[in-house]
Amino acid sequence: MSLTILLFDKAPWRNHLLPLSASRPVGNLRVGICTLDEKWQRIFQSPVFFATADYLQPSFPIDDHSSTDPSLKNLFLIIQANVLPDISLLEELENLRVGEVLVSSDRWIACKLDFIPEDIPGIISSLQPVKSSSNVQFIHHPEDIFLQNKQQLEFDFELLTKGRVSAAISSNNMLFGDRIFIEPGAHVEGVSLNSLDGPIYIGKNAQLEEGSFLRGQVAIGESARVKMMARLYPNVSIGPGSTIAGEVNNTVIWGNSAKGHDGYLGCSVIGEGCNIGAGSSNSNLKNNWQDVRLYDYEYLSYRQTDVLKCGMIMGDLAMLGINSSVNTGTVIGVAAQVAMSNIIPKFVPDFSWQVGDDYSSYRFDKFLDMLERRKLATGTEISGNIAIFEHIYNNTAGLRTEVINNQTKK
Template identity: 45%
Template sequence: MAIILFDDNARNTLLPLTYTRPVADLRIGILTIAEKWAKYLNSDFSFRTEAYLQAKFPINIQDDNIFINGSVCPDEDIVEAIKNLGNGRALRYNNTLVAVRLSDVYASAFDPFGSYTFEMAYDKELVTIQHPEDIFKKNDTELRKDFKLLTQGRKSAKLSSTNTIIGDEFFAEEGALAECCSFSTLNGPIYLAANTEVWEGTNVRGPFALCEYSQVKMGTKIYGATTIGPYCRIGGEVNNAVVWGYSSKGHEGYLGNAVVGEWCNIGADSNNSNLKNNYGEVKLWDYPTQSMRKTGLQFCGLIMGDHAKCGINTMFNTGTVVGVSANVFGGGYPPNYIPDFSWGGADGFVEYAYDKMMDTADRAIVRRPHRKFDAAEKAILTEVYKLTQQYRNF
């Protein structure tokens, strides 16, 4: 049986985060949504996504296929319901297609917006990701679920006795290192993946996850619910943020109520605001409507797409969206929406020259010996560059 994770309209409402990946490749909690489904179903997975993403995220159709909505985070109840689906049967939640089981004859014609003859309604609560802010907003729930999924029945590796661990929900994989740090699990679990390092003087309050090969620098202050993806380096003050992977915030400065994509770099002493001075509701730029959208949140900070970067002392206002491969620098507050492939700051923007952007991406990726800036990666950035041209009206 093949598990195929599909995109629906959430792909558009999650932009710019989904310009460079399928929805199910979003990280929330400890794992990506796709990795969660793989764990729950004990199965491999593939993706049904935009054509320009399929080379990197291929689809694998077999004789028996279950298409699962990539914006849905699994739990035991929905997994059991999906396992019990018969051929040709579909499951819906609040008018959204959650899953459908199809043979190979019908799988190639799968339509995420289509109707299916045998449909059932799922009436239990589900965690779904529809907008960028949902990722930090629902990270607490998913961190706790993933912590249980990954650690149940297992024993944590031992850390150095120089550390202070408060509470019982702490788990370190073999190879995790920490010295002279404090970890409080009174408000939620803490998970340190293999080959991670937490440097001296760091204070962590859960829920928190540090993924493979990431480092937390000396004196860092981390508040839950925060996730640091693989191969990151983090410093300063971080609160309720999700950093997906291969990104750096290595110096002082505040990052809060935020989502940061892959291959991003946040310069020293950069900060984002997460609360308006009048304590009002925060709005975020919405790609489908090309306007500001109400979030219903009082605390909402920074949304940053893949390959975006900012210089030292950058100040991001409350509810700022930074597009893919944007490069932000200079004094003052840049606007709340910074288009993809922009170059500049509060004094104005120009287009980030395509060749220079590609060269920078290449330099960033080749620093990781197990990753390559291959034809698939280049094709994705090239297509996103074309798709976002209309927004760069400088």
């Protein structure tokens, strides 16, 4: 029997996760140590594909992996892409039969079929409902990523390390607790590793420089670098290839991003290929102790988060200049370029250029030039092809123009 996992996000709710979901399927978001698709692949030991937005689908094609052996039945487990796995949910998914749909409250979680329907939501009502008894957690909004990260980091730590033995830990480190796992090739010397309250995971070929402090739960991705004197508090996930310095707390940073200098970053989600300039810091708490509001692309306005602390949400390839001051609850879009001496606006649209008092649109040809220079300088490429970024650029043109015009009038 052949099983294929399909992560479904071709629905209006994906827009609430912008700008993080602009350049990738929701099932490719990183929460904990792994991306969502990496989790499901490891759990079921099955291939994972995405049923996603039309402009993303060509870059993430679906292969139904149909077996050429007629004696093998092909099964497809279709899961809402923003569902977070946990132990009790896994048992329910494993027990799901063909033609059944697992439901929680008024939402479907997953269904099992022997084919991939063209209209997945349209077929749900014809399936046999099975009520879930699990406390199913979803990623509804960007802030849910750092809010759910601690639980997912614990889940992923067990998923990645169960039955395995950590690489040797040098005696030159200060160790507190024994929930520390280091992958082969990682270089960790002169570091304080405190796992008394949560695990610490250090990926393959990661570099942790002397004098840095890690207090679990913390995950450092493959080939990431933690610079000297960095302070990483609980609930921090650093994606592969990223560089980290300064003070970081309650934050998820995706792959190949850089916060390479002093400054505070907290209660935030940073996309892939971002850069945060030296001395930059964000606020995560309002002076009046009111809950934070965030810009929501689906509403085209601000949304109450019902969260007391929230820093910034930054889309892929966005950049902040040195000494940037980021207010509580700031959303910065894909490829936005910001260098301001005063506090950054609470919403910076995708592909906007905000330098000092100058607000303008980032020319797409200049963006492509930047990507090429970045590739030559770093030797890394960003996920997603040019067609995806061109779609984002064109699709956000009206919003970008409106916001720029409003800022210019102030």
